[in-house]
Amino acid sequence: MDGDFGETRAMPRDSEAAHRGAEVALIGVSKRWGDMRALDNVSFNIAAGSFTVLLGPSGCGKTTCLRLIAGLETASEGRLRIGGRDVTALPPAERGVAMVFQSYALFPHLTVAENILFGLKARRVAAAERARRLKAAAELLGIDELLSRRPAALSGGQQQRVALGRAIVAEAPVCLMDEPLSNLDAKLRAEMRAEIVSLQRRLGITMIYVTHDQTEAMSMADRVILLNRGRIEQDARPDELYVRPRTMFVAGFVGTPPMNLLPLVRQGGTMVVRGTSGPAIATAGARGLVAGIRPEAMELAETGLPLTLERGEYLGADTVLHCRCGEEALPVMLRPAGRVDLVPGAALHAAFPPSAVALFDAESGERAD
């Protein structure tokens, strides 16, 4: 589990891979509108052929970041490199990127085929080559029957496929997607996730994918760049992000439900959850600490952290128990397997191994263990 699967998966395995990805690098990039800092000194290096997700809450700067890479916005500071080439001053068309927009950006008056071929005609790609790429993309996406239709006659999922087709035929080494699945229903979204990932693997392109949905990020990405207020909170593989959140923000953002965050107070030589008299969570130090414990790492037990049940949420495979802890009624969630029938108000105890506890500095929110 702890292996380098992220890196190995990043290499296109399929011998059919039509075109290879390019490396994308941001070096100290900022974007300001007036006093508003949408992106603040962001740097990262995305490997060629990898699947990277830009994750974060609404307004954190994900779209801005993607548009900067595409060249639809110009950076206030910093430099951008794609495939080793400095593209900071290049217009969008010369950066070697394709983009799938959240609204799909299909031309309403053109047929599906004309939509897909729009860019190739604009670039005067030869007719035979256009036909070849259209055929390949249509087969890959299963939209052969739709080619003569107009976008208005397509379902949301079909429009999504056409938008993907447009990006594919460009054969650009880098593909950018801005919340492409947000307009689809839950079932279709799950299908498309898998399909987009397999498409990226087959084509071997570099994918930079924006979403605010952490489940989407965790299930698709080789690597997740988690943004918050225009800054990078953590840049890591999904499993690292989950197992070792670097900040309290990451801990509270990743996981459904997210990590329980419990402020600690000193009690003798140890620290306990505020408003309780035990158990000891950490050895006492100089700093104020917050303990992070995943709901799924907690078990119901005879002794342990004292809790009062507020309500249970039965989800099928497991049950989420919403509890309160100690005198301050701190919210705590547990996630025992199966169905747990308990009456609200029941007094419970939660046990967890010491290794399940992550410690954060109460001031800075940074990891402190």
Place this chain on the structure above:
Amino acid sequence: MSETGEERNVLGGWLLVLPAALFIFAFTNGPLLATLASSLAAAPIAGHGGGFVGLQNYSDLFDDPSFLTSLLNNLLYALITVPVSVVLALAMALGVNRAFPGRATLRLFFFLPTMLPMIAVGAIWLFFFTPQYGLLDRATSLIGSGDINWLGDPDTALAAMMMVAIWKQAGFFMIFYLAALQNIPPVLHEAAALEGASRAYFFRRVTLPLLGPTTLFVMVTAVINAFCVVDHVIEMTQGGPDNASSLLLYYVYNAGFRDWDINSAAAATIVLVVLLSALAALLFAVFGRRVHYR
């Protein structure tokens, strides 16, 4: 629902439509039919004659050189004012559709002529056209000539009328284009830019087709204006000199209200209506099929 219930629904429907239908018949279809009847009749002269004369009024009309001149003038007038107004309106709309300082003011300037009554527009242009002292001659004197009798010369009178009409209506059409342009999502432009489309390519392949419904609407309106607005002719040239700036409706106006030849005016009106309907139908046939409605 029972059959009687359905029948009652149909009856109720007709009752609801009735007031509006009566008004439309009384004020639109009725007069048109009356005009048609009048165009096929002659007024009694000195107490006898008159009554149904068949197509006599029409054949008289086409024997009248001043009618033929008005007809040809009007066709030429439409042929020039319609496309020029439409292209100018589109150009102005494109010009003020991007962000620059003073954009709102420029939009207002373009739209201002539309808000003036045609009579006021005529008065302004009478000044513009004044030989030697008018705005146009002052401007042309800088590059030579500078002494053109715009309204008094048969070679320029009709062109002068066209200028006035274009000046007045282009700003109005611009508003429609502006609204339509703002309805095109900017993301289409961005997607096209990423795919390597030049501005010209995007304009030809996306903007123009998406403006299709507006263009059709504006063209039909311009054609109607070309045949139905003659205030400026009445005010500025009275159709002269030598019928050089006479238009169909002006001919009708003269026949009806100067010569009191109601039957001839009615026949000319029917010709006008038929011509206008044919042109509108032609526009819809040529462009309607290619227009993409969202």
